[in-house]
Amino acid sequence: MHSPADRPQPNQSLARLPRVRITSIRVAPLRGESPQGGWSHEIDERDSVHALIAVHTDADITGYGSVFTNGALVEAAIAVLEPLLIGETALEPERVSEKLHQNTFWMGRGGAITHAISGVDMALWDILGKATGLPVGRLLGGRYRDRVKPYCSLLMDEPKRMADIIGPNHEQGFRAFKIGWGPFGRRDDPRMDEAIIRAAREAVGDSASLFVDAGASDAYWPNGLKWALNTSQMLKDYAVAWFEEALRPDAIDDFVELRRASPVPIAGGEVLTRRQSFTPYLVRGAFDIVQPDVTKVGGISEQRRIAWMAQEFGVRYIGHGWNTALGLAADLQLASAIFDCDLVEYIGGSAYVDRLANTAFSLDDDGFLEIPDLPGLGIEPDRERLARYTPDADRFFRP
Numbered sequence: 001m002h003s004p005a006d007r008p009q010p011n012q013s014l015a016r017l018p019r020v021r022i023t024s025i026r027v028a029p030l031r032g033e034s035p036q037g038g039w040s041h042e043i044d045e046r047d048s049v050h051a052l053i054a055v056h057t058d059a060d061i062t063g064y065g066s067v068f069t070n071g072a073l074v075e076a077a078i079a080v081l082e083p084l085l086i087g088e089t090a091l092e093p094e095r096v097s098e099k100l101h102q103n104t105f106w107m108g109r110g111g112a113i114t115h116a117i118s119g120v121d122m123a124l125w126d127i128l129g130k131a132t133g134l135p136v137g138r139l140l141g142g143r144y145r146d147r148v149k150p151y152c153s154l155l156m157d158e159p160k161r162m163a164d165i166i167g168p169n170h171e172q173g174f175r176a177f178k179i180g181w182g183p184f185g186r187r188d189d190p191r192m193d194e195a196i197i198r199a200a201r202e203a204v205g206d207s208a209s210l211f212v213d214a215g216a217s218d219a220y221w222p223n224g225l226k227w228a229l230n231t232s233q234m235l236k237d238y239a240v241a242w243f244e245e246a247l248r249p250d251a252i253d254d255f256v257e258l259r260r261a262s263p264v265p266i267a268g269g270e271v272l273t274r275r276q277s278f279t280p281y282l283v284r285g286a287f288d289i290v291q292p293d294v295t296k297v298g299g300i301s302e303q304r305r306i307a308w309m310a311q312e313f314g315v316r317y318i319g320h321g322w323n324t325a326l327g328l329a330a331d332l333q334l335a336s337a338i339f340d341c342d343l344v345e346y347i348g349g350s351a352y353v354d355r356l357a358n359t360a361f362s363l364d365d366d367g368f369l370e371i372p373d374l375p376g377l378g379i380e381p382d383r384e385r386l387a388r389y390t391p392d393a394d395r396f397f398r399p
Contacts, residue, residue, distance in 0.1 A: 017131055018059050020090045024399055025078050025120065026054040028381075028390040029071020030324070033351035036155060037181070037322075040219045048072070050295075050324050050352060052381055052390075053119030056399035057090045061130050064380055065122030066326035068295040069115040077116035080107070085120070091131055093124035094301045101274075101298070110273040114298055121299025122330050122377070129376030136377055137336035140304060147368040148335045149176055150346035151211060153322060156182030159192070162199035169348045170204055175367035176343065177204055180213025180244065185223050185231070194234050201238045213244040217271050225254040232262035242267040242289055255286035265289055270320035273297050275305045282313045293320040295327045300334065307338045321345030325357040329377040336371045344369065352389070358382045 029048040037043055048071035055063045067074045081100055088096050100117045107113050129136045137143045152174040154165055166177060179200050184193055197212065204210055212235055216223070228246040235243055244267040247254045259266040265288035272278055273296050281287055290310045294303045307317040317338055319331045322345065335341045346361070346369075347353050354360065357379040361369055372378025387393035 020057045020059040022085050022088050022090050023058050024056045026396045027075045028052040028396040030389045032389045035350040053123050055123040061127050063123035063126035065119035066295045066324045067115050067119035068323050069112050073112040074116050077113050090127045097121040097301050114273045115296050118295050118299040121301050125300045126376040133375050135373050136333035140337035143336040144339045147370050150344050150369050151176035151178050152348045153178045153345050154348045156184045156196050159195040159199040163203040166203040173363040173367050176209035178211040181215035185214050197238050209241050211242050212240050214246045216245045216247050217249050228258050236263040240264050256284050278306050289316045291320040294330045295323045318343050324352040329379045332371045
């Protein structure tokens, strides 16, 4: 028998994480070069549909996140959330984010509050990575890949213009493309729809991947199940790899029927928020591909849970990424940690993706993006660049 004194003792020299407490949260609404969304009531470049979050700490570590919501709504939501955050540890993103969810149920689950939590959660993961010296992907359990293929996300237009829209991005090195919204499905003209897809396929060639996004979350979407069924048959002839948002987001019964009948995979889920909202779509088999948006759904913590849940139902996870450089950085880290995620969305020509961060994204010779192996998300907003898109960039970076 060994006495307690004789038993092996824990290594008291092991490194300890610093005490890191949240001291302030800042919001930077983005406006000035907001990309077109293809919506019926099109946004102006001066409108704010994205905002950045900075979470400052007493350890001189700052984390950054992104929110897909009007900047004024994000500022209002952070004013509500701030009392729940100040003084909290910044090294427990899932627990702190769950605290925010639990204490805001009565304010309208899934709306602007949840969107804002997304940015806070992302920033907390960024802080944890910086405190530990690890990229978020490793903190999520490990990296299955060091690079991933981006698909260039572009708006549809008249058939004669599609080559001009796609061509420069193809020359830049993209080898996968998603085209969406615009006149597609909005002119009551199936021949127009097919002409757009034919022109896009001719522009990218036979070897590139092509995805089609109807954008049925648009205001007053005019079509239903029969249009989606007929269109899916047409898309098969052009080797379209998935049909996204073919139906209004709440039409779950129609999604189930469309998925069973469509010869091409059905994708959706970008407007759903909170993992609980995804459960009925996965249980009932509404999607082949589920597309939560990390800047809306509740952040990295919630996105990972949805991806895991999708795997249990045999549904592929590919995040929706029509947001910012920080949103893309989060998607890259998630793609490294989710074994069956081999694509990320990349908005073609967006200033908020290409001209916002301290590090530019670049394609390799195979059309892939390297996944940063740096602490946290691996990128940060650049102060001078951000000053072009938000009224008080200095305050955003000031604790």
